Amino acid sequence: MVASRSTVRDLRRRNRRVVLERIYVNGQISRLAVSGQTGLSAATVANVVAELLAEGIVAGAGSEESEGGRPRTILAINPAHGCFVGVDVGETLVSVELFDLTLRSLRTFTHPLHANDNCPDNVVRYIVAGLDTVLADAAIPADNVVGVGVGVPGIVERAGSVHVRAPSWGWRAVPLMAMLDKEINLPIVLDNGAKAMAQAELWFGAGRGADDLVVLLIGTGIGAGIITQGALYRGATNGAGEWGHTTLTLDGRPCRCGSRGCLEAYAGAAGIMTSLREAAPRSTLLNDDDQEGTILALATAAGQGDPIAVRVLEDTTHYLGAGIANLINLVNPRRLVLGGWVGQQIGPYILPRLREIVARYALEQPLRAATVVLGQLGPNAVAKGAATLALDVFLTEAGDDRRRPSRRAMARVTA
Numbered sequence: 108m109v110a111s112r113s114t115v116r117d118l119r120r121r122n123r124r125v126v127l128e129r130i131y132v133n134g135q136i137s138r139l140a141v142s143g144q145t146g147l148s149a150a151t152v153a154n155v156v157a158e159l160l161a162e163g164i165v166a167g168a169g170s171e172e173s174e175g176g177r178p179r180t181i182l183a184i185n186p187a188h189g190c191f192v193g194v195d196v197g198e199t200l201v202s203v204e205l206f207d208l209t210l211r212s213l214r215t216f217t218h219p220l221h222a223n224d225n226c227p228d229n230v231v232r233y234i235v236a237g238l239d240t241v242l243a244d245a246a247i248p249a250d251n252v253v254g255v256g257v258g259v260p261g262i263v264e265r266a267g268s269v270h271v272r273a274p275s276w277g278w279r280a281v282p283l284m285a286m287l288d289k290e291i292n293l294p295i296v297l298d299n300g301a302k303a304m305a306q307a308e309l310w311f312g313a314g315r316g317a318d319d320l321v322v323l324l325i326g327t328g329i330g331a332g333i334i335t336q337g338a339l340y341r342g343a344t345n346g347a348g349e350w351g352h353t354t355l356t357l358d359g360r361p362c363r364c365g366s367r368g369c370l371e372a373y374a375g376a377a378g379i380m381t382s383l384r385e386a387a388p389r390s391t392l393l394n395d396d397d398q399e400g401t402i403l404a405l406a407t408a409a410g411q412g413d414p415i416a417v418r419v420l421e422d423t424t425h426y427l428g429a430g431i432a433n434l435i436n437l438v439n440p441r442r443l444v445l446g447g448w449v450g451q452q453i454g455p456y457i458l459p460r461l462r463e464i465v466a467r468y469a470l471e472q473p474l475r476a477a478t479v480v481l482g483q484l485g486p487n488a489v490a491k492g493a494a495t496l497a498l499d500v501f502l503t504e505a506g507d508d509r510r511r512p513s514r515r516a517m518a519r520v521t522a
């Protein structure tokens with residue numbers, strides 16, 4: 108019967124995913140511990156592991172003593188089985204990073220992206236150049252790449268063909284997936300950068316162990332990746348998490364999205380620079396052509412007690428704190444992770460004050476459950492996150508029909 112055959116296949120696929128996920132999360136683990144953590148029987152785990160070993164996805168990594176019996180083999184992901192590529196299409200750069208199968212970084216390629224340079228054709232060209240460069244540098248053939256994840260600003264719509272809307276770049280329904288597909292003959296996953304980062308912090312960073320999590324990407328733009336019960340929350344059209352464009356001030360500063368008073372217009376890099384310009388039009392901290400330099404100078408000056416810098420960061424913290432309190436009241440997360448390049452630069456300085464302001468605005472009940480922490484994945488969190496999205500597809504598809512995920516299979520999962 109067709110139904111029962113598909114049920115058996117689904118079950119086998121689910122078991123493989125569960126076992127692989129345990130090996131990824133733990134790094135090294137015995138069959139017995141996999142069984143203990145998943146509730147799968149010892150026989151099921153033994154069968155799945157035998158397949159994974161035969162396919163070379165998993166390898167033995169030593170052994171541990173067992174009480175009275177034979178030593179137990181420790182299992183680990185085989186880093187040499189294949190590679191992932193993670194791409195961060197940021198507002199100021201395109202970064203392409205090559206990872207082994209355990210998501211250890213092997214090579215990185217970065218191309219600066221200027222505001223007059225971010226048309227879709229150029230972005231695709233930089234991604235392709237980056238991919239070629241990291242593979243050539245690492246002497247790895249393209250065939251070894253299991254999947255390519257790409258994180259972009261804006262909303263990635265998945266209805267029909269996958270396309271990107273990024274109003275701040277003037278991108279309206281750009282068919283980026285089809286454009287990349289034409290140039291890159293590998294399975295590709297495309298998603299919003301904040302969602303990619305959320306997946307990476309959940310699995311490998313400050314979000315580990317928190318199934319209800321919000322990852323805050325604060326850079327030139329602002330976005331949030333929302334994880335509920337261990338899975339990304341996408342909303343009806345994959346547009347959930349556009350936290351930067353929630354209104355904080357009625358009829359406030361104009362925002363790049365065309366609206367006014369958005370959180371991003373106050374707490375994104377350009378918004379913070381506007382606050383600095385308003386506080387001290389001739390501040391030596393201000394360099395209109397260098398967002399990253401200005402935010403770094405501001406954070407350093409605030410740390411040294413510079414009164415203007417302290418005031419600007421106090422204002423920024425106030426806006427961010429109110430925005431985070433809104434998220435806590437709406438989403439009721441267990442943990443909120445502050446990331447993105449602005450988040451990283453100002454985070455260590457503002458965190459104690461940020462927590463006070465969040466507590467001032469959030470409701471007591473959801474506030475009690477929530478902790479605000481700093482991200483752990485550094486400047487490449489989006490690239491790693493994008494690779495994690497490709498890993499997520501690999502976990503579902505790996506070994507399906509005893510072959511690598513095909514280009515079609517990957518596209519199906521993505522769409």
Ligand SMILES: [Zn+2]
Pocket residue numbers: 351352353362363364365366367369371
């Ligand atoms: Zn806006």
